[in-house]
Amino acid sequence: MATTAAFSSLPIQSEIPTSLSPSPSPFLGSNRRLRFPHPKRSSSVARRADSRVVAVSSDVVKQKASAASAKSASSDLLITKEEGLMLLEDMYLGRAFEDMCAQMYYRGKMFGFVHLYNGQEAVSTGFIKLLKKEDSVVSTYRDHVHSLSKGVPARQVMAELFGKTTGCVRGQGGSMHMFSKEFGVLGGFAFIGEGIPIATGAAFTSKYRREVLKEADCDLVTVAFFGDGTANNGQFFECLNMAALWKLPIIFVVENNLWAIGMSHLRATSDPAIWKKGPAFGMPGVHVDGMDVLKVREVAKEAVARARRGDGPTLVECETYRFRGHSLADPDELRDPAEKAHYAARDPITALKKYMMEHKLAGEADFKIIEKKIDEVVEDSVEFADASPHPARSQLLENVFADPKGFGIGPDGKYRCEDPKFTEGTAHV
DSSP states (O other): OHHHHHHHTOOOOOOOOSOOOOOSOOOSSOOOOBOOOOTTOOOHHHHHHHTTOBOOOTTHHHHHHHHHHTTOGGGGOSSOHHHHHHHHHHHHHHHHHHHHHHHHHHTTSSOSOOOOOTTOHHHHHHHHTTSOTTSEEEOOSSOHHHHHHHTOOHHHHHHHHTTOTTSTTTTSSOTTOOOBTTTTBOOOOSSTTTHHHHHHHHHHHHHHHHHTSOOTTOOOOEEEEEEGGGGGSHHHHHHHHHHHHTTOSEEEEEEEOSEETTEEHHHHOSSOOGGGGTGGGTSOEEEEETTOHHHHHHHHHHHHHHHHTTOOOEEEEEEOOOSSOSSTTOOOOSSOHHHHHHHHTTOHHHHHHHHHHHTTSOOHHHHHHHHHHHHHHHHHHHHHHHHSOOOOGGGGGTTOSSOOBTTTBOTTSSBGGGSTTTTTTSOOO
């Protein structure tokens, strides 16, 4: 396999930096090569031996392009113009949408906690734009952009944030609980680690359909997104074990933005190289520059292909950075301004534009067309959400598993929420 061959030529670097001071190579993971287990080896010992070499360099794309250039000048290009514009459009949609969310939140159109994704777009785009509509994605409380990348219309996502019936969860989920059966978004989860068992179950479903129900064409893949703080939780380790044991078609994607709310990843984790946890369970662990969509995309291609052909799970650590605070309620006073400036200078959208211009794939005129198109989409989503109706009070008790007598039903036997005075004394939207 060409990608595997390119990975095998990478240099070895065993030391892990202990600080995040700006430098030419600030990444936490080592640069040792990635080697995926060979699908024809049947011995469990051999499989585990193959997965011990665990990390891919942040320079893997550069290495691959360099090797290809010896054959053909045209193969220097990592993407076509159409692919580049598609990636750029998706990342710009995520950025513009989140910027609009901040405006709407401060104008009182959204309530509760809203966690934005600015700066991390290369991870969502790099992985999700390689998936089929039927593949599954499981997210965290930072789930708006994952949903948009998977195809959920901006109108539905914005309406959900506004708490309206036209939202993808009819206004009952809000910012942290996006869901869409149609587009394979199995939920945003507010508590860290919650979504990983759901994703593992979805991957098990794919394998069961293929091997037990004999649906030979079922090659569906699940991608579970979560943050660096989650990698210290029990569910993470339990699900890595199950996924490796059963060779499930799942990719565990750690969006390591270096901070778990206000706790530095380096202070909270005994070994900050999260990718190392993969080989402990017999799966490849990969570290990649999460600020570069092309590098993320190359690693994602191999991991998705590996899962689809039945070779099992992969753990991918994407080192990225959020440009805003943990949530819109966070004053963001704990992070070093120099650290924030360092990562802001590595904006993934700017980096892709630069690559496309340097390789004459696109120019400013192409970028302006995309920006105009997306700005109109985002504006339309706000107008749609604002004009949409609020849920009826009777919707409060839908999807409740037990009959809520004593709370939801009054002495007259009717639902209390139907009483006009039910919400008296509470905040009104």
